[in-house]
Amino acid sequence: MKIVVCIKQVPDTKGGVKINPDGTLDRGSMLAIMNPDDKAGLEAALRLKDQYGAEVTVLTMGLPKAADVLREAIAMGADKGILVTDRVLGGADTWATSTTIAGALRNLEYDLVITGRQAIDGDTAQVGPQIAEHLGLPVISYAQDIKIDGDKVIVQRQYDDRYHVLEAKMPCLITALSELNDPRYMTPGGIFDACEAEITTWGRADLKDVEDCNLGLAGSPTKIAKASDKVRKGAGEKIVADSPEDGVNYIIGKFKEKHVI
Ligand SMILES: Cc1cc2nc3c(=O)[nH]c(=O)nc-3n(C[C@H](O)[C@H](O)[C@H](O)COP(=O)(O)OP(=O)(O)OC[C@H]3O[C@@H](n4cnc5c(N)ncnc54)[C@H](O)[C@@H]3O)c2cc1C
Numbered sequence: 001m002k003i004v005v006c007i008k009q010v011p012d013t014k015g016g017v018k019i020n021p022d023g024t025l026d027r028g029s030m031l032a033i034m035n036p037d038d039k040a041g042l043e044a045a046l047r048l049k050d051q052y053g054a055e056v057t058v059l060t061m062g063l064p065k066a067a068d069v070l071r072e073a074i075a076m077g078a079d080k081g082i083l084v085t086d087r088v089l090g091g092a093d094t095w096a097t098s099t100t101i102a103g104a105l106r107n108l109e110y111d112l113v114i115t116g117r118q119a120i121d122g123d124t125a126q127v128g129p130q131i132a133e134h135l136g137l138p139v140i141s142y143a144q145d146i147k148i149d150g151d152k153v154i155v156q157r158q159y160d161d162r163y164h165v166l167e168a169k170m171p172c173l174i175t176a177l178s179e180l181n182d183p184r185y186m187t188p189g190g191i192f193d194a195c196e197a198e199i200t201t202w203g204r205a206d207l208k209d210v211e212d213c214n215l216g217l218a219g220s221p222t223k224i225a226k227a228s229d230k231v232r233k234g235a236g237e238k239i240v241a242d243s244p245e246d247g248v249n250y251i252i253g254k255f256k257e258k259h260v261i
Helices: 036-052 064-076 094-105 127-135 188-196 244-257
Strands: 002-006 009-011 032-034 055-061 080-084 112-116 139-149 152-159 162-169 172-176 200-202
Touching (some): 002 036, 036 139, 055 064, 080 094, 094 127, 112 127, 127 139, 127 172
Parallel strands (some): 055 080
Antiparallel strands (some): 009 032
């Protein structure tokens, strides 16, 4: 079985967010981590490999430093890493991102493509299903459990406070939830292998059946009008009133003072 896991390097938002004047994230200057849902997707692939035997390839699109998440994945047990990086792919929205990743996947053989449900920076949860659409693959999203039965996947799809059991014929695409599992740690041997591992690097020229008009910032229908880091407000004012009425009157007074009402 051949599994490809799409992993995204995302800013570790705990360290604060830096924005470029054009509204895109200044990814080069921020600490970066593997997107949590993608790590669960990778762990799911590694468990299928342990159980059924599989070759696990990890693929990321991003700046050259995104190779770091591929090495982390190899240190966890992935077999191969592919970095898709090219200046013309920069500033991509979800349409351009999914077009790029689909163009890369067309060079690969796979039975299963796993993406995260959502990236913690863009937060759109659009790329996974979009990749499936580009490649004409069945897609099951919000996976909280994955099993293989011959040429089919059996997936528990999270749905509010319950789940649906869905099956799809392979090849297909699954989007993974971080609730799916507790990802394993990198092993010392794995870290050593990851340092030695050769990362395959692809650029625009290696993408199959994609048009320039659908790539990068220029090929992105979504234009970010303005992006800003949320302003951290000071602590609110604590009111101790003798009675609820007094409290309400005090708040109304404040609203009037601030011309809210
Ligand atoms: C604050 C902010 C708001 C944004 N809003 C929008 C918007 O409204 N519309 C829009 O089109 N774009 C938007 N973008 C741009 C968007 O983040 C990028 O297009 C991004 O590459 C993909 O979207 P996402 O982060 O929402 O990913 P999601 O759709 O949430 O990602 C789902 C999964 O797809 C895979 N994946 C996503 N990106 C990559 C990658 N580069 N490499 C490998 N796998 C990947 C991962 O497995 C990931 O878990 C926004 C970006 C930011 C920072």
